[in-house]
Amino acid sequence: MIIALPRKQLPRTLSVAALLPTSPPSPAFPPFSGYRASLLETMNIGYLYISLGFVYIVPGLICFFVLTQPPLVNHSCFKIMSFISLLDIANIVACCFLAGFYSITQATFETTPSMLTVGAVTLALWVSYCALNIVLAINRLLNFFSKSLEAAFFKNHRVYLWLFVAAVAGVQMLVPVDGQLFYHYDSSIGGWRFELRPLGTVNYRHMVINITTFAILFSLYSVIIYFICKKTPDNPTQSMAAMQLAAICGFAMGADIFCIVVQNIERPSIALCHMANMSWQLAHGGTGYVCLFMNRSIRNSARNLFKRHCPFFKWKKPKPPSIVITPTQVAPFSVYYVPQSSSVNHK
Numbered sequence: 001m002i003i004a005l006p007r008k009q010l011p012r013t014l015s016v017a018a019l020l021p022t023s024p025p026s027p028a029f030p031p032f033s034g035y036r037a038s039l040l041e042t043m044n045i046g047y048l049y050i051s052l053g054f055v056y057i058v059p060g061l062i063c064f065f066v067l068t069q070p071p072l073v074n075h076s077c078f079k080i081m082s083f084i085s086l087l088d089i090a091n092i093v094a095c096c097f098l099a100g101f102y103s104i105t106q107a108t109f110e111t112t113p114s115m116l117t118v119g120a121v122t123l124a125l126w127v128s129y130c131a132l133n134i135v136l137a138i139n140r141l142l143n144f145f146s147k148s149l150e151a152a153f154f155k156n157h158r159v160y161l162w163l164f165v166a167a168v169a170g171v172q173m174l175v176p177v178d179g180q181l182f183y184h185y186d187s188s189i190g191g192w193r194f195e196l197r198p199l200g201t202v203n204y205r206h207m208v209i210n211i212t213t214f215a216i217l218f219s220l221y222s223v224i225i226y227f228i229c230k231k232t233p234d235n236p237t238q239s240m241a242a243m244q245l246a247a248i249c250g251f252a253m254g255a256d257i258f259c260i261v262v263q264n265i266e267r268p269s270i271a272l273c274h275m276a277n278m279s280w281q282l283a284h285g286g287t288g289y290v291c292l293f294m295n296r297s298i299r300n301s302a303r304n305l306f307k308r309h310c311p312f313f314k315w316k317k318p319k320p321p322s323i324v325i326t327p328t329q330v331a332p333f334s335v336y337y338v339p340q341s342s343s344v345n346h347k
Helices: 039-067 076-105 114-145 147-154 158-174 204-231 236-264 270-294 296-309
Strands: 180-186 191-197
Touching: 039 076, 039 270, 039 296, 076 114, 076 158, 076 180, 076 191, 076 270, 114 147, 114 158, 114 180, 114 191, 114 204, 114 236, 147 158, 191 270, 204 236, 236 270, 270 296
Parallel strands: none
Antiparallel strands: 180 191
8 A cells, every 4th residue: 555645745855865875975075185086187097007007017927936936935035025026916906907997997985896895905915015024124134143043933834934924914904993994996086095984083003004114124124234234345245135125125115104194194185195006006016126136046037937938038058259260370289290100101
């Protein structure tokens, strides 16, 4: 039975939207940014992110395959670096390819609900990445000061305990402790927003992790670089190692700094948001280039890997130089040597 209400009791603005459940405000109108990017701007930034993804992921894949092959995989240091390379690849997919796709399609967490799951996993991978960088710094510090201490903490299967701790550090970010997880991509600012519900709740856990990572990495790598430069100032190999550590540490700390700044400024500019996301991309994509160009062991292993699996990389060995005897040269005695068994007729 249908009951008809009197006309005067119906609301004037009754619509279909009023009957639907309410949802959080769309990220197209971010609470901390007063600028809304146009469709052309978001598409351009999306294409830029995808292009950077191809630039960054190639050396990351090469490093991962090289580091998982013997003899490098037999060393604890390179085992840790292989897992870092794996996390680099996963983060490049999130902050380059998926971010670019979301920008081009103007996707939101309302139109693409899977974005919330991707954002949660992405932040967990970033925290594991930060933890592994700290583990690598501890490994290098122990290697520099005491080989026996490094073996005591990282030899054989002990290194996997450190990897497990780093994985746990990332997984704990999936547990909603201080609020409901609301990690999504915002195409209007060209970056991921790792926020909590209700809106306005400060994500102290994420902030503390970024600040702690920055402080620990800066302290450990400063000590390593200082002693390398002080004890072996004239050793080019050690100088190159110091530069490599400084570059990798600088990429990670740069991403931490931008993330801390964007999180704590009330209304960051759109350019600052783009720079924060690009610094995050550089932290994962730049590591592969640093390892290939500045680490001779990884570079030689990559060259050997290409020679084995890619025929067009099998360069021909150079031919030995040919000896040309000119009339002005004095010939060796053996050239004119006549065996004793030979007979010589004299007229």
